[in-house]
Amino acid sequence: MSQLDDFDRQILKHLEADGRMAYSAIAAILGVSNTMIHQRITRLIDQGILVGIKPVLNEKKLGYDWGAFTGISLEKDHDSKRIIEELQKIPEVTECYYITGNYTLYLKIIAKDHEHMRQLLYDKIDSIPGISKTDTIIELGCAFKRNIIL
Structure with a gap:
């Protein structure tokens, strides 16, 4: 693993603030070449x-007013690859993590309203063969979200 130097950190900070920032603008700020x-x-x-x-x-x-975090227990953990492939087909599942503890997978889901969330959970996610249990917590808003501070 390589170490980041000060220029790398500064470049990343500028891109974090504005991912559309032109390389020439970053170069001018840092006093280096494009x-x-x-x-x-x-x-x-x-x-x-x-x-x-x-x-x-x-x-x-975009009209997605509801968010939720859902823990998923599997009947057999070795089915996780197939189940993840099925979850990837659901656009409203925006994140999926392997975790330790009571669940095998942990999802972030967005929905337009409570009926849409119910359909996602009961009709789409719970119907995937190999999922034995889901446990969902409704999100009330994001306090903050960020990348690691360099």
Whole structure:
């Protein structure tokens, strides 16, 4: 694993603040060449440190007013790959994690309203063969969400 130097950290901080920031603007702020910024960002991508620059959507403005976290227990843990493939087919499942404890998987789900959430949970997720139990907690809002502070 490579170490980040101060330039790498500064580049990442600028991209975190505005992922659309031009390389030339970052170069001007840091007093280095565009080429250096391009090479550094390419290296960060090649090393897997920077995995992409993409938009962050405001789900509420898109009509998805409900959020939930759902723990999933499986009948057999070795079925997890197949079950994850089925979960990936449900667009409203936005995150899926392997976890320890009472559940095998933990999901983040968004829905337009309570009826939509009910349909997702009962008609789509609970009907996937191999899921033995779900436990859902309704989200009331995100206090904050961020990347690791460098």
